[in-house]
Amino acid sequence: MAHTPPIFVTGTPRSGASMTARILAGCGAFGGCARLGGRGRNTQENPHIHRFLSSCFTDMGRDVRGQYPLPEPSDLVKCKMGFAEAVRFHLKRSGYVEGPWMYKDPRMCLVWSFWTNSFPNAKWVIVRRRDEEIINSCQRTGYMDAFHDWGGWQWWVNQYKSRFKDIRLAASSRVREVWPGKFIDGDLGEVMQVVDWLGLEWKEPQVRCILKPASTKDT
Numbered sequence: 767m768a769h770t771p772p773i774f775v776t777g778t779p780r781s782g783a784s785m786t787a788r789i790l791a792g793c794g795a796f797g798g799c800a801r802l803g804g805r806g807r808n809t810q811e812n813p814h815i816h817r818f819l820s821s822c823f824t825d826m827g828r829d830v831r832g833q834y835p836l837p838e839p840s841d842l843v844k845c846k847m848g849f850a851e852a853v854r855f856h857l858k859r860s861g862y863v864e865g866p867w868m869y870k871d872p873r874m875c876l877v878w879s880f881w882t883n884s885f886p887n888a889k890w891v892i893v894r895r896r897d898e899e900i901i902n903s904c905q906r907t908g909y910m911d912a913f914h915d916w917g918g919w920q921w922w923v924n925q926y927k928s929r930f931k932d933i934r935l936a937a938s939s940r941v942r943e944v945w946p947g948k949f950i951d952g953d954l955g956e957v958m959q960v961v962d963w964l965g966l967e968w969k970e971p972q973v974r975c976i977l978k979p980a981s982t983k984d985t
Contacts (some may be wrong), residue, residue: 771940772885773868773964775810776875776933777893778926779832779910780903782946784810785976786893786957787870789949792972793961795868798860806953810870819873822849830931832913836925842879850884868967870972875929882936889964890941892930899947907937949977 773795780796787810791797800813820830826841857867874881881888899917904910913919933939942960949957954973961968 770864770866771887771889772875773866773891773977774881774885774888775870775891775893776836776872778900778923779872780900780907781893781895783870783872783893783951785946786891786944787868788976789957789973790961790964790966792892792976793963793966793969795866796862797868797870798857798862812856812869814859815839815853815869815954816871816877819851819877819967821869825874828876829912829946831909832876833910834922836922842877847854851973852885855906865907866964872926875933878929878933878936882933888937888940890933890937891960891964892933892941893945894943895947916983932933949973967977 773790775783775787775790777786787797791810798812798814823830823832823837826837826844828835828837828841834967853869857869897920897960901916904913904919905916913922929968942963944957944960948955957973960970
């Protein structure tokens with residue numbers, strides 16, 4: 767594991783990160799058993815690591831859902847001791863032995879320095895979607911309830927986008943962006959390039975099977 771740079775998948779909630787992670791898993795990235803979200807959907811989030819990260823948000827007094835309140839810059843100096851060791855422990859607990867591994871969680875970008883400091887060689891995949899599509903999706907989704915007007919959700923989206931900039935500055939050449947709307951519409955070029963960049967094996971039949979039931983409501 768020490769010689770295998772992890773793959774971190776993040777993005778604003780309601781942007782298509784779960785579907786992106788399913789594609790990477792289908793192409794060979796180990797993620798472990800996945801946590802079920804709303805309506806029993808596979809979130810593609812390792813439940814053990816998810817609970818550990820939630821405990822970090824609780825310790826900071828921040829919303830464990832990544833809605834509001836969000837971590838402040840001053841919170842990023844409060845990383846738990848042994849953060850990397852805890853993530854590795856939970857990964858092994860999920861059955862990981864060797865090879866490419868990933869963790870997907872929109873909240874990762876909110877505490878990005880925890881991850882970049884603990885895993886400096888990690889490769890990041892930032893999942894993007896147009897602001898208005900994210901906001902519309904949030905307003906239609908019951909558990910997205912931190913704000914009740916467009917302005918509040920726009921502020922929230924902007925907070926995530928500012929964290930993406932921080933990750934790009936910190937991780938530089940180890941960051942790629944994907945826009946799931948493209949591959950939902952049948953343009954697989956971008957995601958194919960990202961799979962190759964990550965050192966995974968492109969498996970088009972599996973990818974098309976994943977995309978077949980996909981919709982822009984995916985998260």
